[in-house]
Amino acid sequence: MVGAGPGGLTAAMILAHRGFEVEVFEARDRVGGRNACLELGPHRFDTGPTFLMMRYILDEVFEEAGADSSRCLRFVELDPMYRLQFRDTAIRSSTDHERMRQEIAEAFPGREDSFQRFFAAEGRRFRRMAPCLQKHYSTLGSFFSLDLMRVLPYLSLGRSVFDVLEGYFGDPRLALAFSFQSKYLGMSPWECPGAFSMLSYIEYAYGVYHTIGGLSAISDAMAEVARANGVLIHLDTPVSRVLVENGSARGVALADGSRIEADEVVINADFAHAMENLVAPEALRKYTAEGLQKRRFSCxxxxxxxxxxxxxxxxxxxxxxxxxxxxxxxxxxxxxxxxxxxxxxxxxxxxxxxxxxxxxxxxxxxxxxxxxxxxxxxxxxxxxxxxxxxxxxxxxxxxxxxxxxxxxxxxxxxxxxxxxxxxxVYAGAVFNLAHTVRQMLYLRPRNRFEEFDHAYLVGGGTHPGSGLPTIYESGRIAANLISRRHRVPFTSANRHA
Ligand SMILES: Cc1cc2nc3c(=O)[nH]c(=O)nc-3n(C[C@H](O)[C@H](O)[C@H](O)COP(=O)(O)OP(=O)(O)OC[C@H]3O[C@@H](n4cnc5c(N)ncnc54)[C@H](O)[C@@H]3O)c2cc1C
Known part of the structure; x- marks a missing residue:
């Protein structure tokens, strides 16, 4: 495993629980990557993520690793979730619909009924789309699956997040209050595909959580579960090359010159950074330096x-x-x-x-x-x-x-x-490849990597996308692909697909 960020830790702890021997090589002196703790004297900060959405996915991946997230972490559901501050007005966002109605009535009088319209329509979209975020889309057949066909009318193709939300709310500033989440994907709400309007629905439906000690405590808890399951995590151990022979990954070379052989290699390092620095150019067709130049990246x-x-x-x-x-x-x-x-x-x-x-x-x-x-x-x-x-x-x-x-x-x-x-992080684009229609699902770098065999991608640069819940999904999808390949049976804790 290359990297101990949220994607790598998820895959490691699940695979080890299923009996695989897993070794993780992490370049930095601590686990978590962008989701690691940053210490300044007596202060502890989260380097990156501060909003935990869709907590149930985290609960499920802990369960699939044989652990109980609520024993490992102390969760606090935030209510209000956050304050949205315009120059002259503000909204305190809440999962309590009546309170939301009042907040909107005070800040944007006359628009208060729009919230229910938004919530009902985006809920329908989310229920259709959720299964697509949990599939691997490694083959063209999976891309043209029934689930995806069913979801096509819900993709709002040709419309942006802002277009969709302005349609519900009528007021551009109120629409912004529900569309700023496209920044989670590092995208403009005027460019982000309309389907992502469901991001704000997800917050209003499932809440936003903090974990005591900061969200980096999640990475630390995952590493603890992984180690308890037998994973060896090597810190301060950068990988210098993914070894590829005859179209298959064979292991990794470390910066100190040693070679580690492996049946399967999982890459959690930032996707484009890894392509540019860890893979020999001759092993790549699509994601060469020129190929990456043509892709769009987040802010x-x-x-x-x-x-x-x-x-x-x-x-x-x-x-x-x-x-x-x-x-x-x-x-x-x-x-x-x-x-x-x-x-x-x-x-x-x-x-x-x-x-x-x-x-x-x-x-x-x-x-x-x-x-x-x-x-x-x-x-x-x-x-x-x-x-x-x-x-x-x-x-x-x-x-x-x-x-x-x-x-x-x-x-x-x-x-x-x-x-x-x-x-x-490639180009400092912390939310990875942009989530444009051309860089989503089958068209995003796949969890079973398409460039060479026995290699798997996890993290924000692969399917389903950037953001902790989808990154946890990428780790789970990769663990399931590897388990199936080695005929290791497993039970899914996934209750939402
Ligand atoms: C400032 C900021 C705020 C964010 N806020 C949120 C938020 O509130 N909610 C949310 O859901 N998401 C948020 N995100 C997005 C996303 O959840 C995080 O960036 C997440 O940590 C990405 O996880 P990852 O597994 O893809 O990669 P990373 O966390 O980057 O992990 C990759 C790991 O690979 C290691 N690595 C790289 N190269 C090598 C190598 N050669 N050898 C060995 N190891 C290597 C890295 O050191 C790192 O530990 C935020 C991101 C940022 C930057």
Whole structure:
């Protein structure tokens, strides 16, 4: 297994539970990848994911590894889930439909009935589409399966997430409040395929969770289950090559020069990074350097992690601040590539839910700003300082934290260049290949890798896609493909397909 991110850990813990001998080689000094813990003095931050959606998938993959997620982790369902802050109005999103009605009535009077319309229609779409996200689509036959044929009318082909949501809500800003989730896929709501309108439905139907200790606690718990099942996890052990002979993966070469033979190789390293750096070009036809150039990739993210000697108890757990001209900001990220002064951003203030992340009286703010990926050509070694100051001014003015700079005791920044260099993410595109219609399902790099045999892909760059629940699904799909190939019977804990 190459990499101990959420995708690799899922596959490892399930396969080991089914009796496979599994070894994981992880380049960094800890498990979790983009979902690892980041420590700054006494502060603990999540490097990446802070929203756990579709918790039931996580519960199922633990069950399939012979473990009980609620014994390994302490879950907190957030209600309100998050605050959506426009310049002059706000919505606190809740899974309580009556409360949602009231929130919309207050912020967007006259539009309150639209929520039920949205919820009913997107629920129908989700029930149709969920089985497609759990299949492997390794063959053309599976692509033309009955499930997929049934789902075609629900794909909203030719319509974007924004189009679909504006259809329910009638008001562009209210539509944005339900479409910002396309950023989870690193895409513009004006480009993201309409089918992904179900993302916000999923939150309103199944809730958003935090885990005590941060979402990185999930990676740590997965590693613990994997080790208990017999997996050997080698940290600080980068893989330098996937060994491919006669069209089949035979194992991996490590950076120290040693060779590890394996019957099956699972690649969790960022997909495009792995193609560019870990696979000899002659083993590839589709995903060569030129092939990758033709693909579309997600946006990147500029991150600030701030350790504070105070607690802003009025600031909710999750707040999303919309740019005044949201469309311009999105077009800049995905089009012109410029850095906008009027930018959207997200702040997590987890101390209001979880006091384990900082000493008493202290707290940590996690600030995320979507920015263009490195294809835009920004030189972050020049821009980072100015952009950090811009973000600080947003925290003072938009978030109302006028004295924030006086309270910073620890600070860390991750720019798109750092995602590429330190986290091995192609073009710093942290949400991987874009989820366009041409890069979805059978057309996305497949879990049973199509370029050579005995190789499997897991993680956000493969099917079903970026985001923790779909990444867990990729790990489960790969584990099932390998189990079937070796005729190892298994029972599925999947209760939703
Ligand atoms: C800032 C940010 C916020 C996000 N927020 C959310 C959120 O709220 N909710 C959500 O569901 N998703 C979120 N995501 C998206 C996604 O869930 C995470 O990025 C997730 O961690 C990706 O998992 P992965 O398994 O695909 O890859 P990774 O987490 O990147 O794991 C890949 C692993 O492979 C290792 N590796 C790479 N190359 C090698 C090599 N040569 N040898 C050995 N090991 C190697 C890496 O070190 C890494 O540990 C967020 C992502 C980011 C970056």
């Amino acid at each position: 990147s993210i500029f991150m600030l992690y701030l350790g504070l000697d105070t607690v802003y108890s009025h600031l909710p757990h999750h707040t999303i601040y919309f740019a005044d001209d949201y469309r311009h900001n999105v077009d800049a990220i995905f089009g012109s590539g410029e850095l906008c002064e009027d930018t959207s951003f997200y702040v997590r203030n987890a101390v209001v839910t979880d006091d384990t992340l900082a000493p008493a009286g202290h707290s940590g703010l996690y600030v995320l700003v979507p920015v263009p990926n490195l294809r835009a050509g920004t030189d972050w070694s020049r821009e980072a300082k100015g952009f950090r100051d811009l973000v600080m001014s947003k925290l003072r003015t938009r978030a109302g934290l006028a004295d924030i700079e006086a309270h910073i005791t620890h600070e860390h920044m991750i720019t798109p260049q750092d995602w590429r260099d330190d986290y091995r």
